[in-house]
Amino acid sequence: xxxxxxxxxxxxxxxxxxxxxxxxxxxxxxxxxxxxxxxxxxxxxxxxxxxxxxxxxxxxxxxxxxxxxxxxxxxxxxxxxxxxxxxxxxxxxxxxxxxxxxxxxxxxxxxxxxxxxxxxxxxxxxxxxxxxxxxxxxxxxxxxxxxxxxxxxxxxxxxxxxxxxxxxxxxxxxxxxxxxxxxxxxxxxxxxxxxxxxxxxxxxxxxxxxxxxxxxxxxxxxxxxxxxxxxxxxxxxxxxxxxxxxxxxxxxxxxxxxxxxxxxxxxxxxxxxxxxxxxxxx
Numbered sequence: 406x407x408x409x410x411x412x413x414x415x416x417x418x419x420x421x422x423x424x425x426x427x428x429x430x431x432x433x434x435x436x437x438x439x440x441x442x443x444x445x446x447x448x449x450x451x452x453x454x455x456x457x458x459x460x461x462x463x464x465x466x467x468x469x470x471x472x473x474x475x476x477x478x479x480x481x482x483x484x485x486x487x488x489x490x491x492x493x494x495x496x497x498x499x500x501x502x503x504x505x506x507x508x509x510x511x512x513x514x515x516x517x518x519x520x521x522x523x524x525x526x527x528x529x530x531x532x533x534x535x536x537x538x539x540x541x542x543x544x545x546x547x548x549x550x551x552x553x554x555x556x557x558x559x560x561x562x563x564x565x566x567x568x569x570x571x572x573x574x575x576x577x578x579x580x581x582x583x584x585x586x587x588x589x590x591x592x593x594x595x596x597x598x599x600x601x602x603x604x605x606x607x608x609x610x611x612x613x614x615x616x617x618x619x620x621x622x623x624x625x626x627x628x629x630x631x632x633x634x635x636x637x638x639x640x641x642x643x644x645x646x647x648x649x650x651x652x653x654x655x656x657x658x659x660x661x662x663x664x665x666x667x668x669x670x671x672x673x674x675x676x677x678x679x680x681x682x683x684x685x686x687x
Contacts, residue, residue: 413612419649420616427641430516431633439512440636443505447632450501458493487573490626492559497625499548501635502587506540509639513591516643521651525595539597543590546600551583581618588621588638589614592646598654606650613649617641 430436502509514525558576562568585607593603607614621638625631 416610416612417616419613420620423617423641423645424620426644427637427639430640430644431637436512436515436636436640439508439515440633442508443635444632446501446505447635450497451631454493454497458489487577492555503541503544505635506544507537509635510536510540510591510595512636512639513643514595516640517592517595517647520644520647540594543594543600547587547590554579578615581615581622583618584621584638585614585618588642589645591639592643596654610649617645
């Protein structure tokens with residue numbers, strides 16, 4: 406695609422495009438070996454967290470739905486369930502991605518190589534092991550960014566009416582944003598682009614990234630399908646990086662763009678693209 410998105414409608418279409426692209430990329434046999442370990446991690450975590458979620462659900466409903474709001478229970482129970490589901494999902498994705506970060510980074514690297522025919526550098530096992538501390542540090546950065554905001558939403562959930570109406574919606578939107586950050590970060594981090602620069606770039610195409618994050622979130626809630634959504638999201642986010650961001654960042658590699666406005670326009674208002682013709686995605 407590699408378009409200059411001028412409307413939310415185009416950005417929503419792009420979000421669908423990259424999610425579907427993730428499925429088509431993962432279907433290639435060469436990427437299957439990078440799926441096995443994250444798949445095992447997903448299975449174990451889903452079993453453990455599902456048991457915790459189901460066993461403690463009644464307790465959370467009692468806390469979030471006071472007795473004086475029982476007359477609105479037919480409306481509030483579905484909303485509270487969404488809030489709890491977002492919390493469960495955020496806990497699952499945070500733990501799964503923290504553990505699977507090295508494997509996801511390697512998968513992203515291989516997908517980018519497939520799409521551009523340009524290796525990133527040291528692709529040996531030693532090179533990957535050497536980068537693990539940086540990858541884990543990056544996961545901590547994402548947790549530091551996301552957890553305080555999730556905690557704030559959690560406590561807002563105890564505010565009468567607001568906590569049972571607006572907060573579940575805000576929690577779902579925030580969850581979609583965090584998923585976009587989580588998976589788009591792998592190709593950015595492979596190029597050692599700082600977390601603030603990455604987040605700033607994603608925020609310039611909010612609708613595209615919200616759509617992509619929402620689709621990943623929804624498919625994670627589907628039994629059995631959720632086992633493969635993680636590598637699908639990595640593949641789709643890497644395709645997004647190649648088509649939308651790669652050339653811009655390779656041309657502007659210094660930290661002076663830490664707070665740059667990535668609306669892809671020059672100072673004269675002339676539109677510019679973010680990809681050279683050499684990186685056409687097949």
